[in-house]
Amino acid sequence: MRKYILILLVMCGGVLSMQATESKDLLKKAVSKAELKDLLIRDQEWVPYPDYQDRAGWEALTADFKGELIHNGEEFLDYAWQVVELSDFLEYERSGNRNIMQDPFGANNNAMMALVLAELAEGKGRFLDQIMNGTWLACEMTTWVLSAHLPAYQTNKRSVPDPNEFTIDLTAGDLGSFYSWVYYFFKAEFDKVSPIIATRLRQNLQERILDVYMNRSDFWWQAFDLQPGGLVNNWNPWCNSNVLLTFLLLENDPDKLTDGVYRTLISADEFVNYTHEDGACEEGPSYWGHAAGKMYDYLDILYLATGGKVSIFDAPIIKNMGEYIARSYVGDGWVVNFADASARGGGEASVIYRYGKSVDSPLMRQFAAYLFERNEREHHIPRGRDIFRALESIRLAEGLEQTRAALPEFNHTWYPETEFCYLKNEAGFFFAAKGGYNNESHNHNDVGSFSLYYQNTPFFIDVGVGTYTRKTFSSERYDIWTMQSNYHNLPLINGVAQKNGREYRSKDVQFDPKQSSFSLDISGAYPEAAGVKTWRRTYELEADKLLIEDDFQLETAAEPNTLHFLTWSEPEITADGTVRLQRDGKTLILTYAAKQFKPEVEKIDVDDVRLTRVWGETVYRFSLVATKVEKRGRYRLAIGVE
Structure with missing residues (x-):
């Protein structure tokens, strides 16, 4: 019946916002908490990548990219780690400048990404000292939260990091999942140097991410107490996908794992609830990779962690959310931009391809192949601090490369609710x-x-x-x-x-x-x-x-x-x-x-x-x-x- 009501509204020209706040609750309807406990694959057996010690596995996985990965890492063998000073945090309060803090912080994180991927590809230990240096520095930092985001979540309402109050923003969430992968891959290697390294990292991840997520419900992006008219944006799937990975990579107690994963599921459902049935990203193409794209990552991780038993990829709204990025492409790198979005860019080829594969969208897969041919063939692997996306881009590279490239063909695209x-x-x-x-x-x-x-x-x-x-x-x-x-x-x-x-x-x-x-x-x-x-x-x-x-x-x-x-x-x-x-x-x-x-x-x-x-x-x-x-x-x- 709902389908016919929507069609009637569109035909009459009147468009209501009912879909944006409707409790679709697709994830909660897909699995109960008790069912989830039985379906979750234990002890990281769901991870689709080889163990660090499995050199034959890594040779096979990175065959076409090994040289690129190692070269990227070699740029940071002598990297001088940057200290983010207190005055860098305070600069946001004093002048409004965010980059004074973000630039050195980001440089460290980018270096870590390159070093980790290089060591996974080569496996000779050349990069491990620098990886341990970067890990130790991260544990030394009072916070992983950006200076611009601290005032909203700390009791002191300042950009001065409080060592007694951890919070989760976009970057803290990213580093939570990033360092969970570091712990997963390199714990045994760290222990050969000193067990303190991995122990300290594990404690940091517990205190900064797992405990905070389970004990706090006041982060607006969690949407646990969403009021009528409340906003849910890219922060929700971005943070939840990272927290989900952190639980899955670290927590081996069945009850605690289920509690954590199900809590992320309840929160992530609110992003889909908020999104219009037509699937358009109201934030624009620049944010699609962090909004619908991160929602896809969340669903993909959940799919992997349950052996494909928990999936909502057949829901029309999920496919609509994905195809938006292809339909919003104008040509020659230009995209339709509204709001804060840029008129250039929007979406990584590998993410779009993976998404299109999961929702069975030839339009997305072919568009991804077009972007790959146009922009990314020489730099296929995403940079930044997202190990999951990087490794997935490698794992599924052959399929993307073999897909026929094509742009979407249409005379019109109409998003009736957005x-x-x-x-x-x-x-x-x-x-x-x-x-x-x-x-x-x-x-x-x-x-x-x-x-x-x-x-x-x-x-x-x-x-x-x-x-x-x-x-x-x-x-x-x-x-x-x-x-x-x-x-x-x-x-x-x-x-x-x-x-x-x-x-x-x-x-x-x-x-x-x-x-x-x-x-x-x-x-x-x-x-x-x-x-x-x-x-x-x-x-x-x-x-x-x-x-x-x-x-x-x-x-x-x-x-x-x-x-x-x-x-x-x-x-x-x-x-x-x-x-x-x-x-x-x-x-x-x-x-x-x-x-x-x-x-x-x-x-x-x-x-x-x-x-x-x-x-x-x-x-x-x-x-x-x-x-x-x-x-x-x-x-x-x-x-x-x-």
């Missing part, structure tokens, strides 16, 4: 727009905004987000220009921009695949001060152009409305009612009624490295300022090929 719409045509246009509400994870005030690509080149853009600072996730977030609707492709109504908050949302959303059109009333995304009754924005993609229409009614008309557009290329006002945009040898023309608007162009100097890596040092805001102040009206624009 309210994302993608339209493509044979002329080379790729259009993307969104509805939704202004309290989504990594939210920007962007209800009704759109992006437009022509032959894989962005012309009308969503700039994304700059380098994270203290301000990014604070009450001052919407003081940042990239977060504001004025710097998205949206109207300024009566001089008033959109407002952040769950109540500020789209209304009467409609999608017509036959007409290649997407329309919605965005008036609800603006505060009362905008004085707007209705503002219906309609997009229609024709064979050679995109049509945009704004039909509005205002309660009051105090100031001229302004239509803002963010562009990558400099707008050239060439004649009355005509604007030319040129980029990469391609040209688009925007036309409008000259009598209705006065055009303005603002050059925006970009000096944030996170943005300059994508857009260079300049983007532009092109604005059409209405020549009349009126309570009712209609604006029509077209964007087409010259």
Whole structure:
């Protein structure tokens, strides 16, 4: 019955958010706690990789990658381990700079990853001293939590690490699973030097991860006490997948293992509950690998640890969550980006391939093969601190390499609950727009905004987000220009921009695949001060152009409305009612009624490295300022090929 209700809602154009908070509870329905205890494979017998001492096994597993792995590790044989000083933590409080602490911390963790994989591949002990050095240093650290995350979880509300209060964030979770693998693979080798090394590491993992996870329920990402309207984002599967691995690699008491694994299962269920049935990632492609991708890792680990007996890979929502990353790819490395997501990147080929294999999605497998051919053939193994992903990429490499590469083929993709719409045509246009509400994870005030690509080149853009600072996730977030609707492709109504908050949302959303059109009333995304009754924005993609229409009614008309557009290329006002945009040898023309608007162009100097890596040092805001102040009206624009 639920299927037919959803179809009816979509056909009528009304989209409810019921699916986002519906208690699907797929994991809890798949297995009870008592059943889980019987199904969990004991004593790490589920691990699909050879023991460290099994050199023949490692020779076979790493045959095609051994040289690369050893070379990467050799770069760190003389690595000078960096001390993260107290002042590095304090810098977040003093200036808002996170990187002062994160850079040396990350450098150490990256070194450890390369050293561990090199030693597993070579097996001669050359890298063990450095691995022990890095392990000892990690145990010496007061916390594995980032300076930016400590205040939310420590009683002192400071970025000063409290040695008496361990907490779990993204990085602490990563290092929990990372060092659990180190313990699993190298305990016997460490013991040959001194039993204290492995004993100390095991104690750290118990105190920092296992005990904390079992004794605390107040981490927001656990979602154990999720309130109506509460948010669950990538933190949930990211942390839970790491905690799950830590339990499975360390805990051999059947009751304690079952308690820990089942507790992660209850928490991870809330991420699937929160996610819309259509599977779209509201955080955007940049976060997919940490959101749906990490949820997949969680499910894959659980599948391995139960010999395939606990699985929800046949659930449509799980497949939808995976295929989102393929459908959001524009071409030439560009992706559809909303919110804090970047317009470039999104998803590792090996993760997408594994996911597609588990949910039986040829679309994902072929897309993964495309990314592998385009980006990763020379650097197949993921860098960073995720040993599980790295080893899985090696284990399944042959299947990926033998898969036919292909991009998804579609004219439209419609996510009815998340309210994302993608339209493509044979002329080379790729259009993307969104509805939704202004309290989504990594939210920007962007209800009704759109992006437009022509032959894989962005012309009308969503700039994304700059380098994270203290301000990014604070009450001052919407003081940042990239977060504001004025710097998205949206109207300024009566001089008033959109407002952040769950109540500020789209209304009467409609999608017509036959007409290649997407329309919605965005008036609800603006505060009362905008004085707007209705503002219906309609997009229609024709064979050679995109049509945009704004039909509005205002309660009051105090100031001229302004239509803002963010562009990558400099707008050239060439004649009355005509604007030319040129980029990469391609040209688009925007036309409008000259009598209705006065055009303005603002050059925006970009000096944030996170943005300059994508857009260079300049983007532009092109604005059409209405020549009349009126309570009712209609604006029509077209964007087409010259």
